Amino acid sequence: MSTPTDRSAAYDRTAPAETDRTDPPPTRAPADETEALRAELARTRARLDDISRLVSDWIWEIDRNLRVASVSPRVMEALGYHPMELIGRPFSEVLGPDLPITAPVAQAHARARPFRDHEIQLTDRWGHARSFRLSGLPVFCPASGRFEGYRGTAQDVTELRAREAALLEAKNAAEEANRTKSEFLAQMSHELRTPLNAILGFSEIMQREALGPIGTPQYREYAHDIATSATHLSQMINDVLDVAKLEAGKFQIYEDAVRPQDLVERALRIVHQRAEDGAVTLSRGGPGDDVSLIADSQKLLQILLNLLSNAIKFTPAGGRVALHAGVDGDGAYRLSVSDTGIGMSAEDQRIALSPFGQVDSSLSRRYEGTGLGLPLSKALIELHGGRLEIDSVPDAGTTVHVILPADRIDPAG
Known part of the structure; x- marks a missing residue:
């Protein structure tokens, strides 16, 4: 059986062990790690700034109140405005009223959707209408999920649309000219064939000497040459007229x-x-x-x-x-x-x-x-x-x- 002294001694032996236990101090990021994060953030920001300057599109951002929050410097080339002139203005004044951006703001979180290649017409500082193709993404707060606005890009397609319009106009003009040519040739059948048939008929009469002898043998050769040439010409005219009818959609077959x-x-x-x-x-x-x-x-x-x-x-x-x-x-x-x-x-x-x-398209063609x-x-x-x-x-x-x-x-x- 233990004595009080023994119990006290036993207590004294265990007490120091419990009293000496302490929690480790909180971990703190070293100063060099904080500096590294700041340097990486600065590099990322510089990289984004360089990209916004180098890309041909201009970059825009609007806040949850649908006002312009940021515009890249490229907008100066596109519209003639300094970015500071546009910040704070409603997006409908800068980017146009027909963007697929949800309003009112109170419901924007539920209905905000990304969009791509939405084409709009904007007026630059000098009153010229220009075409832009816009793409945008809704932005949400990572912590709360609250709708924060939109950010996106705007591509100037004014010259592209002008070239497309010019090409379309040229194409339509060429097709109209081709239709006019085909219709003209298709309608020329009677006018071309009538005099040619007369040449063929009279040359054949002369060849046969149906109305009496020609007299000079060389004239008979001439009549033969006239008939041969007229036949060849008739075949070529028929081919041209047939192609014209085909192009004009007026060719028919009789089965x-x-x-x-x-x-x-x-x-x-x-x-x-x-x-x-x-x-x-x-x-x-x-x-x-x-x-x-x-x-x-x-x-x-x-x-x-x-x-x-x-x-x-x-x-x-x-x-x-x-x-x-x-x-x-x-x-x-x-x-x-x-x-x-x-x-x-x-x-x-x-x-x-x-x-x-013509496979042989030279002036000195071997084949007619x-x-x-x-x-x-x-x-x-x-x-x-x-x-x-x-x-x-x-x-x-x-x-x-x-x-x-x-x-x-x-x-x-």
């Missing part, structure tokens, strides 16, 4: 049941003499399928003549031109004209398919023509719902495919 084999034979007969004159071998590949098509026979014949004439024209003496016709593996009807001529590169094909495009054969054929086949394809390699020949869709094959034929 009927057509036997393509009859058209192939007719086209080969028409160009046979031209092939002989150029020492080009003309052939027909395979018998073809005995089917009937629903199409405009005159336009299909025109397509074949265009393609065959081109192939003969661009094939040197001793070369070959072949015409194949028949149903392909996809059930479509395909007409293909192949030659061993000069061929075309991909760029040449692009030019050749453009109206009036308007450059309308391929684009006109392409337009005519597209009116039938088909397509035109070209396989060609420079100096290795060309094959042009005219493909009519399977629904153009007459099931009753």
Whole structure:
């Protein structure tokens, strides 16, 4: 059993341990850390100031009362005002009344929304209207979440809109001029063809000596040359008028049941003499399928003549031109004209398919023509719902495919 002295001694031994316990002093940021934070804050502020000076947009900020709180110096170039002239003014006086910024302020916290590329018209110091594209974000207090205002950017798009308007005006003027040209050419059919038909008719009468002998043999040669030149001119005029009608939207096709084999034979007969004159071998590949098509026979014949004439024209003496016709593996009807001529590169094909495009555009051209054969054929086949394809390699020949869709094959034929 312990004595009081013992208990006192035991107490004395424990007391100092409890009495000596003290809490550590509060931690304080060293002075150099505070300075580092201040330096970083200064660098961040300088960085933002530099950005606001360098960017082409001017930066704005409005407070929760929707008054201008800050404007970057770039506004001087845009509107001619010093920033201090604008601070404190209602945003509707500076940035315009139609901004998508919520008011009244009491409800702004609930309905404030960001916006982007909102275009407005502002008047500068000198009374000139300028266009700006504004973007903005609502600002909220990090601690309370209270709405604090908006900040955003304003991009001057005045010159951009002026250029766009000028381009649109030029485009409209060009389209109007093109429509006027196309309508004019489309209406010139009778005026151009009537005198040309007279030349053709009288030259043929002279060639046949229907009203009696001419007398001088050289005159007969002249009559032949007149008829040949008039025929060539008539073909070119017809192509030009057809393109004009297509551009004016006044071209029509007249569909009927057509036997393509009859058209192939007719086209080969028409160009046979031209092939002989150029020492080009003309052939027909395979018998073809005995089917009937629903199409405009005159336009299909025109397509074949265009393609065959081109192939003969661009094939040197001793070369070959072949015409194949028949149903392909996809059930479509395909007409293909192949030659061993000069061929075309991909760029040449692009030019050749453009109206009036001339692959050889020099003054000393080797090949005559308007450059309308391929684009006109392409337009005519597209009116039938088909397509035109070209396989060609420079100096290795060309094959042009005219493909009519399977629904153009007459099931009753």
